[in-house]
Amino acid sequence: MPPAAASGIPAKRVLASKEAALFKELLTLYETRQLKKGQKAADQILKKFPEHGETLCMKGLILTHMGKREEGLDLVKKGIRLDLTSHICWHVFGLIQKGEKNYEEALKSYTQALRFDKENMNILRDAASLQTQLRLFDSLVETRHTLLKLRPQLRQNWIALAVAYYLDGKLVDTKQVLEAYEKTLKNVPDYDIEHSEVLLYHVRVLEELNEYSEALSLLDVNAKSRSIVDRTSIMEHRARLLSQLGQKDEAEHAWRALIEQNPDCYDYYRGFLGNQDIDLDSITNENRGRALHILRELSQQIPKASAAQRIALDVAIDGDFKESIKPYLTSGLEKGVPSLFVDIKSLYQDSQKLQVVQDFVEDMRHNLSGAESSTPSSSSSIEPPTTYLWTLYFLAQHYSSLSQHSRALELLDEAISHTPTLPELLTCKARVLKRAGDPFGAARLMDEARLLDGQDRFLNTKCAKYRLRAGLVEEASEILGLFTKKDAASPGTDLEDMQSLLYLTEEGDAHERNGHLGLALKKYHAVEKVFNEVEDDQFDFHGYSLRKFTINIYLNLVEWEDQVRSHPAYIHAALGASRIYIRLHDDPSLVASCSAPAQLTDAAKKAKKKAKKAAQKVQEDAKKASPAGNEDKGLDLVPPKDDDPEGLKLVSGADHLERAHKLLAPLVSLSLNNIEVWAISFDVALRRSKYLQAAQALNTLRTLDAEHPELHIRIIEFHKALSPTTDSLPPSTQSFVTSCLSDLLPGDISLETFNSQYLQRHSASATHILACARVSRKLGAPTGEVEDLAFSLLKPEVALDLKSGMSALVFFKELNSGRIEEFRSACDLKFPLACTFKTPSELAALRQNGFTGNLEVEEKQEQEVLS
Known part of the structure; x- marks a missing residue:
């Protein structure tokens, strides 16, 4: 919150005594969120001093809180122009930018404010939070130093500086700050939770510095004096430290105590065995027998726990495993x-x-x-x-x-x-049919399973998921509507608000399979929005965790947030959206087809009409419930109206590759060991003419799997794209990409020979054969030759699976092959349970009749749920 104006202000900022008192009152009214009164006070000042920059900024901030964002922002900018040396003006501007999640610009505003008021505590604290959010740890250390110098009597400032050093990787400085802080403490009461957290943090720092003796001594002393109150943490730290110090007998006792306390924790067994020089990740024949003996002994001591028995199954081999x-x-x-x-x-x-x-x-x-089959009397057991x-x-x-x-x-x-009547059997059968390639039969069976227990949310959720897998989006929405808010615009809207990643990814995939690329992109970007919000949500914890002294869990949070984009849901959505953007870039005709109005089914029309009515009802209820007082609407962004419900703007935009690059950038920075991530990153970089990025992606692909079919295809693509443009590249880039290509592709053989040799090495793999067929097409081979190569997938010695067969069918469609029906029929015979290789008319019949549902039962069940 903006502080009171400092003394010694410039002449243009001077107010008459009455207005000066009124400005102080304005600050108080803002702090207490009396916005209406604050606006009136600002207007009174501006009547006499219309160009008083600080008052204009304060009025703009108040209007922003009242929901008038544009008007408020204009006033703030005007106020800054009128008084560029006011820390209040810059602080207000920073507050607004922070509320809009524009952290980099907010930090710039706070930096400007600190130029004119270097010791303002509020601005310094806010700046520290922004520096942590942006991971500017060097600047964070300086800011925390300043805060400590200003208020050395505050415990929070000491701990904040120690945390800043820790985040910056300076553990020795962290240790020194903690030691200096502990010397300042006097008369600390027993069972002080905050002090206990600080001591555990100190032990953690010493352990990471490999100062195990000092850490153990600090832990034992403070555990005996009851300064550390978390008994489980004491036991865990002590067991680890004793193991590191080589005190095996005492460490064994500590690990046994932990196992007895929680016999289902696998980490405790791992620590116990590690104390015996047995690493479960690299078991050798020399220590395998000893590991089994220990695990069986522990299993006998705690027979009700299954963890030791389960770990033994990983370790055992041959006769021991059978036993x-x-x-x-x-x-x-x-x-x-x-x-x-x-x-x-x-x-x-x-x-x-x-x-x-x-x-x-x-x-x-x-x-x-x-x-x-025997009679009960025939056997007693x-x-x-x-x-x-x-x-x-x-x-x-x-x-x-x-x-x-x-x-x-x-x-x-x-x-x-x-x-x-056992639902698990039907859900398992549905899963089998799904894997066999029959999504319609799987959805039908999952529906039968949920009808066995209509109020089981798990079964209903699985049923909706399987309907989405079958492309039955409207039918899935009906099931989801059983447990979502009835006043929501639609079940999907409520699930999106609740950040249901399962729903968003599955519906996005369903729309993509159905050819609704705009709607698919909408769902994939909704997943991106969820992760943006997760990253933004950490901002509040930078200050909260230091105030509450929850230091250790806060450091775990920061580490987790740095890896949050490695979540499977984000990877899935980013890759799905990027593939669509690449398709739209490669085939502009798709944009026109996606923009054409779609013919809605009766179910879709009914759902759309129902959603419209629900949205109108929500707006009416919001108007009735809106208070007339001084409610602070906050600086949080107001959810904008969805002006692109079909995702047409996403499809028709001209920046497809830039959007894909933005989605993939976090995954590239994390250096994930995911081949598909690097393959799609290469595709985007190549189309953006970023040859250096493309070469780096290929190098990573080769590191992960030098014989992967996706790498083989992209080596040829890179060679063909690079050949006409090599001379126009900058010397440094030209040298790197040429070196990369020479490592991937021997210069003494032709591309056709390279492809032929690759085929010979992988003649029994369906994915590799299909990759060779795609390369042959890119090299301009005759269509008949490419078709013959693709048909070799049907040879008995080739392990053709369902996924590869589907990919081959798509490839035949890309070829406009006249033999597509021949291949489809052959695959239909090879995979009799799958419906993927049915004719379009057969698929339409399966979609229409293969899943009908029991409407009467569903309606009755819905009434039961509502009641």
Whole structure:
């Protein structure tokens, strides 16, 4: 909040005594959010002093809080022009820019304000928060130093300086500040939470400095004196420090105490084994037996916890694995644990372990099926029927993960006939059909599952998700509307407000598959908006965490925020939107087709009409509820009216590649090990004629996988794009890209030979063969030759999967091939469960009739939910 004007002000800023008192009152009225009265006070001053810059700025700030942003901003700018040396004017301008999330410009305004009032505490604190938000840690240290010099008696200023040094990577300085701070403390009461957090932070700093003895001494002394009150943190720090110091006996005791306190925490077992010089990430044959012995001992001591048994499965091999897996699987199946397969499927990376699991569970199913058919009197040890049921369920998931979908469906049909009212069986069958390429059948089965328990939000959510996967957007909206706000403009609007990343990504994909590129871009950019808000939300914690002394968790937050764009949802949305932008750039005719008015279905018309009515009702309710008093509307941006509901502006814009680059930039800066990220980044850079960025992307791709088909295609694209422009590049760029290309593509062979050699090395891989076909087309090979190469995907020795078959079908469409029907028919026979390779008329029939839903049941269920 703007401070009172300082003494010794310039003549042009001088007010008469009455107006000066009124200006002080204006500041107080703003601070207490009496906006109406503040506006009147400002008007009274401006009647006599119409060019008083500080009053103009204050009035503009008040108007901004009252929702009159444009008028307020104009007044603030005018006030600054009239008084360029007023810290109040610059501070007000910084407040407005900060409220608009324009942090860089806000910091510039605060810097200007500090030129004219270097010791203003409010401005310094706000500037520190902005520097932290922008990760300007060098400047942050200077600002925190200034604050400490001004108010050394405030504990917060000491800790803030220590945190600033820590964020800047200067741990020695952090340690010195903390030691100096602790010397100033007197009469600290027991169980002081804030002091406890500071001491734990001190221990953390010493541990990161590898000063383990000093850290352990500080921890023990303050734990005994009850200065540190978080007992779990004490135990965790102590166990780690003892292990680092090599005091294995004491460390073992500390880790055992932690395991007994929380026997399901995998990190504690990892620490316990690490204390015994056993690294679970790099188990050797020498220490494997010892690790198994320790884990079995811990399992016997705490039989109710499964963590030790599960870790043992990762460590064990051969006979030890067989011995360990049988009781683990038996216990899970007898208890009916639905997540048992999800728990152990990571073991399938080892083919021998996979076979052991399959053989054991199949034997168990065979034995149980015999027990099922026997009479109760024939055996005294018959397993309960549920064991057989969950065995079938497990095996269905097992075979589905191996792409043996027919076998999985047989087992599920048997399980459903055994217990038709178990939703997990229907959801599993839906998942199998989805993987087999039948999204319509999957959506129908998921609908049957949700009808078994109409008030289960999980089942309804899964049903909506599967409808979106089948392209049934309007039908999915009906299900989502069962649990969203009834006064929202639409279910999608409410879910977007709630930042549902699942909904946004799935609906974006559904629109893209349906050819509605504008709507898909809208959803993908909505995901980007969510992550922008997540980054903005951290701003409030820069000051809050220091005031509340929640230092350690705050530092974890800052580290997490730096990596937040690596979230799978953002990666998915950024890549999806970038692919669409590349398509629009490569084929401008798509823009015209997307801009043409779409023919809405009856369901879509009904949903649109309903959404319009709901939006009108929301506006009417807002008008009725709006207060007439001095409510502070705040500096938060008012949600603008959506003037592009179909996403046509996103489609028709001229800056497609720039938008894609902006979405991908955070992923590139994080240097993710994601091949698709670097492949799409290359595509965008090449089309923007940024050859240096394109070469860097190719180098990263080669580092990740030198034989990846996406890299093979882009090597040829880079060569063809670079050949006519090499001489026009700057010398430094020319040298780098030429060197990169020579490393990727031998100069002594032709492109055709390079492609042929690549095909020979990967003659049994569908993705690599398809990449060679695409390269052949780019090199101008005859269409018949390209078609023959693509048809080699159907050879028996080629492992053609559903995804590769779909990609090949798209490639045939790009070729305008006359043999597309031949390929489609062959794939339809190869993948009998999939509907992807059906004819357009068959697909239309499946879409219209394959999923009809039970409208009467749905309406009845909706009434039950509402009641």
